[in-house]
Amino acid sequence: MQKVTKRFRKKDTEEIILDLIRYVCITFFVLICIFPFYYVMIYSVSDPGLASKGVWLLPKGFSLETYGKLLTRNDLGLAILVSVGRTGIGTGLCVFFTSMFAFLVTRKEMPGRKIIYRYVVITMYIGAGLVPWYLTMKGYGLKDSFLLYVIPGAVNAYYMILIKTFMEQLPESLEESAAIEGAGFFTILFKIILPLSKPIIATVAVYCAVGQWNSWMDNFFLVNNTKLQTVQLILYNYLNSATALAKSMQNGGAAAAAGAMNAANAITPQSVQMTSIVITVIPVMLVYPYAQKYFTKGIMMGAVKG
Amino acid sequence: MEKSNERILAVRRNRKRQKGMKYLLLALPFLIFVFAFCYVPLFGWIYAFFDYKMGQRFSDARFVGLANFAKLLNDRDILRVLRNTMVMSLLNILCSPLPALFAIMLNDIRSRKIKKFVQTTTTLPNFLSWIVVFGLAFSLFSSQGVVNGFLKQMNLPVSEFGLLGDGNNVWRFQLGLSIWKSLGWNTIIYMAAITGIDTELYDAAKVDGAGSLQLVRYITAPGLIPTYLVLLLLSVGNLLNNGFDQYYMFWNSMVSDKIEVLDYYIYKLGFQSNQYSYSIVIGMLKSLVSVALLFTANKISRRLRGNPLI
CATH class of the missing domain: 1.10.3720.10 (MetI-like)
Structure with missing residues (x-):
């Protein structure tokens, strides 16, 4: 009897230690994930002058001046409009055309269905590369055009596979009975298949929207028009000019550093940086908790072989 | 009896083929789109064999093997x-x-x-x-x-x-x-x-x-x-x-x-x-x-x- 309790006790301490390790590891990683956002957030609402002397766990003073100044700047306001526009229009086009294409590929009557499917899937694995992509887009006249943001993504191979896989699991009887009642292709697609595919459509829409919001390479390489800059690239420019400033402060020595500090007593380059990061991240953070279940669904369906 | 059966089957087959062709026709714009945005860039690889300069026309680029x-x-x-x-x-x-x-x-x-x-x-x-x-x-x-x-x-x-x-x-x-x-x-x-x-x-x-x-x-x-x-x-x-x-x-x-x-x-x-x-x-x-x-x-x-x- 005594032996048994002893063994149990030994086991209990082992479990407790394991629990401890587990909680410490998880808490540590969660903190690492949260802290950067928290820090940037409190810095952005701190008084810029006070904050430049160091912010650690709590905001120093309170000021929304940087927000006000940044948001009323023409370039950022316009960029937000462009980014929202490309996210809305790009996501709409992508969901509409990709799901329609996916539906077509599920049609068993279509000759060469398998070949068409392979023809699309191959494109996921062979990329032409940066320069050929640049030349092609330029050749299509998409340089310095808003269409560059929304057209090339209108049909996406990966999303097509996701949607097609989902549609193939739907019971065939539904559309058969609709077909007997005389429903045509578009009626079946829009009235029956798409409403039933809502989970996957939502997933793809969320992926697509985040991708659009975060996208910057097209802007960086092919759009010089200042009226068509996206939020991401504006953020990049802000960060870069601040980097340059910081560098000049390092190289130029103390005098230059002091000058820069004094000149920027209202708004410091750091506070501009922090605030623009927050402005860029906030839309993703707001949508994210609601969209999370769709993200999870998407990665699971992606794991199912297409 | 058998003949009419055959005819029905033939009509059905015909209808199915028609439907298939319709789908193919609808899919065609998508295939062209994929070609234009995913396959056409691959043709850019040909410049690997040329001395290409930006803005040059293909005919002006020098072939260098x-x-x-x-x-x-x-x-x-x-x-x-x-x-x-x-x-x-x-x-x-x-x-x-x-x-x-x-x-x-x-x-x-x-x-x-x-x-x-x-x-x-x-x-x-x-x-x-x-x-x-x-x-x-x-x-x-x-x-x-x-x-x-x-x-x-x-x-x-x-x-x-x-x-x-x-x-x-x-x-x-x-x-x-x-x-x-x-x-x-x-x-x-x-x-x-x-x-x-x-x-x-x-x-x-x-x-x-x-x-x-x-x-x-x-x-x-x-x-x-x-x-x-x-x-x-x-x-x-x-x-x-x-x-x-x-x-x-x-x-x-x-x-x-x-x-x-x-x-x-x-x-x-x-x-x-x-x-x-x-x-x-x-x-x-x-x-x-x-x-x-x-x-x-x-x-x-x-x-x-x-x-x-x-």
Whole structure:
């Protein structure tokens, strides 16, 4: 009897230690994930002058001046409009055309269905590369055009596979009975298949929207028009000019550093940086908790072989 | 009787064919679209055999045969770039069990609310662009960032330019950033794999007196190996594709030696030193090697698991 309790006790301490390790590891990683956002957030609402002397766990003073100044700047306001526009229009086009294409590929009557499917899937694995992509887009006249943001993504191979896989699991009887009642292709697609595919459509829409919001390479390489800059690239420019400033402060020595500090007593380059990061991240953070279940669904369906 | 049956069948077949043709006709614009945006760029590879200058017409470009490929032999940078590429890929592969480990730890937490909270917070970084990640890293690790300030206050040694300009820790730093960004996201797939494991196995083992460490060792870990294997094999196909964003964002002259990976090098050749044709050569070879690697991984997968990857 005594032996048994002893063994149990030994086991209990082992479990407790394991629990401890587990909680410490998880808490540590969660903190690492949260802290950067928290820090940037409190810095952005701190008084810029006070904050430049160091912010650690709590905001120093309170000021929304940087927000006000940044948001009323023409370039950022316009960029937000462009980014929202490309996210809305790009996501709409992508969901509409990709799901329609996916539906077509599920049609068993279509000759060469398998070949068409392979023809699309191959494109996921062979990329032409940066320069050929640049030349092609330029050749299509998409340089310095808003269409560059929304057209090339209108049909996406990966999303097509996701949607097609989902549609193939739907019971065939539904559309058969609709077909007997005389429903045509578009009626079946829009009235029956798409409403039933809502989970996957939502997933793809969320992926697509985040991708659009975060996208910057097209802007960086092919759009010089200042009226068509996206939020991401504006953020990049802000960060870069601040980097340059910081560098000049390092190289130029103390005098230059002091000058820069004094000149920027209202708004410091750091506070501009922090605030623009927050402005860029906030839309993703707001949508994210609601969209999370769709993200999870998407990665699971992606794991199912297409 | 038989004749009318045959006729009905013929009519049906005809109708089916008509329907099929209609679908094909509807699919045609999509096929053209895919051709225009995914296949047409491949024709750009032809410039690998020309001495192409930006803005030139194809007819004006000078044919140089394999001269651009011969450049590879005299390129001193390419070995360094390949080294960086392989180091980054291999380090990432080395850390690929981490998400599985995190999933195992997370799965044992009983409270659903905590579980959900942890998943929400740790997956968020995956949905930020590398520009934002750079911004966050800059605010934390630059010479004036929080970390340097903290170290100074504690009178600990500080590197002058912060981690961002620290040439000795480039690989470790970049690896840390990749892990930070992707760990939570990659955990999801393992969490799902764990739910797929038969709970009776656990119950039986518990009856036999297995502790939680033993449960992990004999049930959970073996249960996750198939998933791990698939992801590992897929990453073999991406050995040369580190991505451009991360390395472009974190590039600066102090770390350039160790941070320039293939994707960055292709950009540098094409858009900074204007060697378009040579840039295309490297991009093309990278693409072809990647496809070959993917097929190899596929073959291995077929032999190991009896299932192809793609």
